[in-house]
Amino acid sequence: MELDKALEELELLQKKMYAYNVASSAIYLDAVTVAPKDTAEGRGIALGILAGESQKVFTAPEVGELLEFLGQHREELCPIVSRQAEVLTREYKKMSLIPAEEYMEYAMLTNEADDVWHKAKEKSDFAMFAPLLEKIFAFNRKFASYYDSTKAPYDALLNEYERGISMEYLDAFFAAVKEKLVPLIHKISEAEQIENDFIYRHYPIEAQRKFSDYLMEVLGMDRSHSTIGETEHPFTLNFNNKDVRITTNYQEHNLVDSMYSVIHEGGHGLYELGISNDLQYTCLAGGVSMGVHESQSRFYENLIGRSRPFIEAIFPKMQEFFPEQLKDVTAEQMYLAVNRVEPSLIRTEADQVTYCLHVMIRYEIEKAVIGGELEVKDIPQEWNRLYKEYLGVDVPDDRHGCLQDSHWSGGMIGYFPSYALGSAYGVQMLRNMEADVDIWEAVSKGDLSVVTGWLKEKVHRYGGLLEPSEVIRNACGRFDPEIYTDYLVQKYSEIYNI
């Protein structure tokens, strides 16, 4: 084989994988936005076939030969192509180890599980979902050995979502979190609670849509390359760095729910929009890991969006969108309200302080089930016990408990910890950013370009060119959970006067 020809083939292979991703993303996007209700069957057939076709393209023997050839010529490759070959080789080896039937069986299982989970959640009936979840955990235990048989199964799974992390890493992280945050939450619960009634006034959805458009503008989301839509669960979907979609969900009696989902998904979107052009249509396009992605979304959502300068900057505009609802409210009251801490049942609605404990509970349960110390059928009991222990809340039913998230039905075991890590990474980035530039001066004018510029430089543009751990090292320095917990203690001690 000639190197030129090999490089051409490599480019085409990656474009093909990109095209199959675009296809399934477009079908998914349609399904969750406009598709009529009873259309799952035909869509399922199409998605199953396309997944099989895509896998067949990627696991073809010629691809193995191509990657081997490139591996032998690593010295001659430019850094980008060298990294592509490395990432694809890793993925190829993994995919080759998963038997095709198991892969398709798992795709069908998660498709069915998603359906059953929706119904089980509606009925608040975990027993209905349990048999499928058992199978999903069993598959993941098996997959873990394909991913990396030298690791403990849960470590192998964690590594899939955030390369380089392990139970050891997370145990230390969550221990630090628990040590600092549980007492903080305790102190807050004894302090005078913040008033936030005005958040639940009537906010017409049409006005909220316009407010979202304004937030997109403040975020600097280029509307010729991004849209905002509406779905039951907000998400970000990236076709490429010139085409990113975020979604939100409006509630007529909640001003901030959609507001922070727009800022959160906007953070994901900015990451994708900021990835370098020369990585597009390759395996290096797209954010490098879930943890780094969450570090960006939660950066905008919490570190910027829940900061005093940001609220002060946008509050006059908020009053323009909602003149009646906010006429008796000050910017300071709004700042306090969006930072109200209150242990609650639903992760996605949790405040900045308790959020991490929601994740920790999921981490402990996954670890125990994969480790064989907890049976799937006993998850609800354990879930409710941990919520009581860490957050002091009583879980009334599975719908508000262990059936609340879609991750397990989608087969994502080992994903949750990245949410918490992202929060911690973000704070370390903020500290480094503050040392480099005066961001708060710009933010207080509603200008996020300095923030996004720094993140683009340190994080976004690299896409998958660097390992997650390298991105974190560049942007954060050494990982130190204390920086994160100190930030929270400092911020919320001031807010709650404790």
Added chain:
Amino acid sequence: MELDKALEELELLQKKMYAYNVASSAIYLDAVTVAPKDTAEGRGIALGILAGESQKVFTAPEVGELLEFLGQHREELCPIVSRQAEVLTREYKKMSLIPAEEYMEYAMLTNEADDVWHKAKEKSDFAMFAPLLEKIFAFNRKFASYYDSTKAPYDALLNEYERGISMEYLDAFFAAVKEKLVPLIHKISEAEQIENDFIYRHYPIEAQRKFSDYLMEVLGMDRSHSTIGETEHPFTLNFNNKDVRITTNYQEHNLVDSMYSVIHEGGHGLYELGISNDLQYTCLAGGVSMGVHESQSRFYENLIGRSRPFIEAIFPKMQEFFPEQLKDVTAEQMYLAVNRVEPSLIRTEADQVTYCLHVMIRYEIEKAVIGGELEVKDIPQEWNRLYKEYLGVDVPDDRHGCLQDSHWSGGMIGYFPSYALGSAYGVQMLRNMEADVDIWEAVSKGDLSVVTGWLKEKVHRYGGLLEPSEVIRNACGRFDPEIYTDYLVQKYSEIYNI
């Protein structure tokens, strides 16, 4: 090869083609509804690759062997599978002749052309679009020889959209049309014109949306399997017989524009929804041809939707949706208004009588360009000349002239005539339907189930199981343009008292 195995392979092959269709349809649907503006590049790459992949799957040598094997065992096949093998064999032979690179290049070209056409139309600048249109015509001339090198190029293209028709067939049809309709239009222009000012009052879009929902209900479109969306140009997209999307476009000062596009696209949708379950996910799912499809959409739009019983049935409801706007209007006035004949510039807004001449102009231009008698750059001039000659109107600019339709930018050369044929087929179906059942009694009560039942029985359920000419023969009898022109002369002589 075993027959059982061959049948399994045939089923999988067709499901794959279905899946690739779903993929490109979903990407297209996204592009014309919610995609941000500057995203054509990434989408073009994906569509090009998927078209190539799909073609590769279909033109693989194994497919040729499979189809040959099935051809040898035709006697043992059930009628449905036998027809599948026949249709696929025909398509296989054709596709095998189109070089893969040309096919991909063409997919990318039409994607780009669509983008440029939009911009050119906005600027009313044909010269901007001309270089791409030249390439599209050149590709089509080349494709024509792949389709059927024994035919004249334009005949080969016509045959793609409506098997069995030819320039000879159409020349005769349009000659009959011209002979009867040009004098009719002339007489109408001398008669007293119908008053229709009330159609252009202010009709808020929100109320029009609700009116569309009502029309969907009257049409009997099952909303759990169909949706109505909004796009610049209305269309129907079918994923399968359980998932059909129609779109419309609302104008604040026009009541009937969207109304008739909903009924028209609804007719396409009903055809797709009425196709037999046992043809799904095969090459026989979907309407059999463009002409038959248009016979259905124009049946609902004109023969039902512009009939007196239908207007009388829905008018009270129209007054409910638009009480202020229609309080001084009667059902009879509405009936007359929606049947007003007036030579105009835009095909999609044309009345039932002049419509055919709009199509004829396009037919003559396509025929001349493909035949080498007209250069692409001279299209505007020729377009404007023919509009003056046949319809007596002056075309002020390309936007209202030869840039008005999306077909050419989408690569559809030879498609237009099917619109006119569909109108003629529809009238013949109506005559046969009237002989079988008393449809007007039901229609006058707003009940279209008898109409749809007849069409489902005679047309819809067959999908691609029969040739277009067989469907036409079954539903229409022998093709006779006089039945069509007689219908128009009779209907409009009564309306205009001539």
